[in-house]
Amino acid sequence: MHEKPETLTFCRALQHLYCELPDRIAIYLQHAGQADRLITYRDLIHGAAAYEHALREQGIQSGEVVILILQHGSDLIFSFWGAILRGAIPSIMPFLTEKLLPERYRADLASLVDVTRPAAIITYAEFESEVRSALKPDSSVRTVMVTKAVGTPEQPDFETFGGMKRTPDDVVLLQHSSGTTGLQKGVALSHRAVFNQLRSYSQVLKLNHQDVIVSWLPLYHDMGLIAGFLMPILCAVPVVMMSPFDWVRAPQRLLQAVSHYRGTLSWLPNFAYNFCAHKIRDRHLEGVDLSSWRAISNCSEPVRYESHQMFLERFQAYGLRPEALATCYAMAENVFAVTQGGVDGPLTVDEIDREVFQTQWLAKPAVPERPSVKMVACGRPIPNVEVRILSSHGKELPERHVGEIALRSDCMLTGYYNRPDATEKAFLDGWYLTGDYGYMVNGELYVSGRKKDIIIVGGKNIYPQDLEELAMTVPGVHPGRVSAFGVFNEETGTEDVVIVAEVDTDDPEERERIAEGIREAVTRGSAIALRQAYIVGPHWLVKTSSGKNARTYNREKYLAEIAGRPWVMP
Amino acid sequence: MTEDVVNVLSEFIAKDILKQPSRKINPQDKLISSGLIDSFHLVDLALFVEDNFGVHIDDAELNASVFDTLDELVALVNARKA
Numbered sequence: 199m200h201e202k203p204e205t206l207t208f209c210r211a212l213q214h215l216y217c218e219l220p221d222r223i224a225i226y227l228q229h230a231g232q233a234d235r236l237i238t239y240r241d242l243i244h245g246a247a248a249y250e251h252a253l254r255e256q257g258i259q260s261g262e263v264v265i266l267i268l269q270h271g272s273d274l275i276f277s278f279w280g281a282i283l284r285g286a287i288p289s290i291m292p293f294l295t296e297k298l299l300p301e302r303y304r305a306d307l308a309s310l311v312d313v314t315r316p317a318a319i320i321t322y323a324e325f326e327s328e329v330r331s332a333l334k335p336d337s338s339v340r341t342v343m344v345t346k347a348v349g350t351p352e353q354p355d356f357e358t359f360g361g362m363k364r365t366p367d368d369v370v371l372l373q374h375s376s377g378t379t380g381l382q383k384g385v386a387l388s389h390r391a392v393f394n395q396l397r398s399y400s401q402v403l404k405l406n407h408q409d410v411i412v413s414w415l416p417l418y419h420d421m422g423l424i425a426g427f428l429m430p431i432l433c434a435v436p437v438v439m440m441s442p443f444d445w446v447r448a449p450q451r452l453l454q455a456v457s458h459y460r461g462t463l464s465w466l467p468n469f470a471y472n473f474c475a476h477k478i479r480d481r482h483l484e485g486v487d488l489s490s491w492r493a494i495s496n497c498s499e500p501v502r503y504e505s506h507q508m509f510l511e512r513f514q515a516y517g518l519r520p521e522a523l524a525t526c527y528a529m530a531e532n533v534f535a536v537t538q539g540g541v542d543g544p545l546t547v548d549e550i551d552r553e554v555f556q557t558q559w560l561a562k563p564a565v566p567e568r569p570s571v572k573m574v575a576c577g578r579p580i581p582n583v584e585v586r587i588l589s590s591h592g593k594e595l596p597e598r599h600v601g602e603i604a605l606r607s608d609c610m611l612t613g614y615y616n617r618p619d620a621t622e623k624a625f626l627d628g629w630y631l632t633g634d635y636g637y638m639v640n641g642e643l644y645v646s647g648r649k650k651d652i653i654i655v656g657g658k659n660i661y662p663q664d665l666e667e668l669a670m671t672v673p674g675v676h677p678g679r680v681s682a683f684g685v686f687n688e689e690t691g692t693e694d695v696v697i698v699a700e701v702d703t704d705d706p707e708e709r710e711r712i713a714e715g716i717r718e719a720v721t722r723g724s725a726i727a728l729r730q731a732y733i734v735g736p737h738w739l740v741k742t743s744s745g746k747n748a749r750t751y752n753r754e755k756y757l758a759e760i761a762g763r764p765w766v767m768p
Numbered sequence: 769m770t771e772d773v774v775n776v777l778s779e780f781i782a783k784d785i786l787k788q789p790s791r792k793i794n795p796q797d798k799l800i801s802s803g804l805i806d807s808f809h810l811v812d813l814a815l816f817v818e819d820n821f822g823v824h825i826d827d828a829e830l831n832a833s834v835f836d837t838l839d840e841l842v843a844l845v846n847a848r849k850a
Contacts, residue, residue: 230827230828231826231828295807297801297802297803297806298803443807444827444828446807446808446810446811447807447810447811447814447827447828447830448811448827449811451827473808477811477812477815479815656808690808721803721804722803725803727803727806729787
């Protein structure tokens with residue numbers, strides 16, 4: 199990032215890295231069961247140049263969208279940067295997993311294509327027919343390119359690359375969240391926005407050339423894409439990349455990689471702290487030394503004090519330092535980080551009165567002998583971001599009052615791609631409304647809940663309406679008589695999904711069949727495993743005056759009922 | 769012996785992974801390719817097999833092409849014990 203901000207673009211940054219640091223290692227690429235592959239900046243640009251060449255031959259123009267449907271590996275990395283060199287706009291879509299029904303995947307892909315109107319899709323030869331079958335005859339997609347057809351790495355000729363003609367305010371990439379709803383809202387980011395984020399965030403992180411980032415995060419998610427891919431590559435900090443599939447089957451791989459490469463920085467969703475603490479055995483940790491880890495940022499789902507403690511207790515004997523625990527509040531619409539805590543000093547923990555918090559929306563310091571909650575601060579806004587807490591009337595609230603988190607920065611999204619309606623709704627007087635609730639104390643942000651109905655499972659945003667739609671396809675379940683919501687699970691440190699469905703039958707066997715049908719439909723249609731499909735009789739579900747499904751009330755009613763507590767509509 | 773292993777594994781999957789203790793898992797039911805066992809729980813299955821039968825299943829083997837049903841998993845366990 200040596201060029202002046204006024205002219206800096208991804209392609210120019212790559213050219214600079216290629217000329218100045220060709221032999222520097224950009225990526226240590228890991229695959230289970232194989233030796234790690236070292237990718238220098240020269241390798242990276244040569245691999246990307248082959249993709250640029252193939253895209254050019256296919257007539258893909260600057261400013262056109264290219265969707266990448268590839269798994270963890272060098273094809274995904276090279277095709278992303280190849281699209282950048284071409285001046286095209288890459289967007290990474292999750293690959294089909296075993297449990298997701300191919301029909302569902304095709305429907306999601308079709309809805310993405312309808313809104314985003316990509317010119318090309320890059321995938322594997324084995325997956326080409328799957329992709330083609332999702333495209334309509336009049337589709338915007340002119341080319342389905344397969345990785346096998348791309349030539350060998352080649353010398354770049356930067357002057358011929360369309361990417362060199364892109365300007366800082368052009369859109370550089372799109373990020374989508376998952377599910378039918380998420381895929382219809384692509385966050386479009388400009389070169390300028392990304393560099394403004396990286397400049398500000400790298401300063402807060404004290405990012406330096408001794409750093410090594412270690413990541414297992416998927417690249418279709420902002421945390422993996424920005425913190426675990428773009429930031430290290432553009433800032434010339436090496437990154438160890440492992441597959442999310444390898445990590446979830448053997449979480450010790452993360453700690454082994456940190457130990458082996460003297461990793462300093464990682465980002466993890468809250469559930470990963472519980473997952474590592476519970477599932478890694480001592481025999482997996484022989485010789486592991488975690489003392490190099492200086493900041494592990496808990497990010498992308500609510501931060502739990504208990505999860506941090508669990509992680510620390512489990513791994514302190516292996517050199518994990520308490521001061522390495524950090525937090526970050528981030529969102530794709532701001533490129534990534536909004537706030538960061540725990541880098542300059544230890545994390546702040548605010549112990550508040552639970553009841554006052556729940557009933558008066560006030561974070562009052564706890565007093566002895568009353569139930570309390572320990573809130574972990576997400577830190578201060580990074581230098582280029584301003585944060586405000588707003589009341590339901592849009593007025594700024596004082597310290598310790600809970601309200602909606604709003605932000606303003608020079609790294610906001612350009613818009614939701616081809617969705618001016620959604621973009622307009624997201625802002626109020628120039629402030630972006632996050633849909634999250636929180637409060638501020640001493641300049642630090644505490645995130646306490648959500649206004650929007652999104653469920654966050656393992657750091658992944660899930661739209662409940664997508665799951666409700668799936669449940670409604672089950673015979674015996676009726677439209678509008680289903681409610682999906684998240685319930686926090688202490689053991690796993692993330693949310694479980696529950697679906698309540700009203701049915702007409704009293705027959706227990708029939709109800710069991712419907713419950714099983716809902717589980718199956720949701721798993722195969724969204725890759726989410728339900729905690730419970732809760733079957734109830736007519737008139738159980740709470741409706742709001744607008745006639746809409748009131749998920750929050752249904753959640754409370756469900757929790758009361760399974761705990762045997764009475765519940766009345768507030 | 770084989771039947772015992774099937775029963776122990778079936779009970780573990782129903783109770784600890786699916787949290788549906790009364791559920792019966794048939795030896796031919798597809799576990800992985802059907803999505804019945806979530807990827808987050810594959811490691812639990814591997815650890816359970818290792819702790820209870822002394823058989824190591826490598827993480828690279830935790831996929832449907834190596835075993836997808838209880839029958840196939842039991843065959844794998846028996847082959848390694850032998």
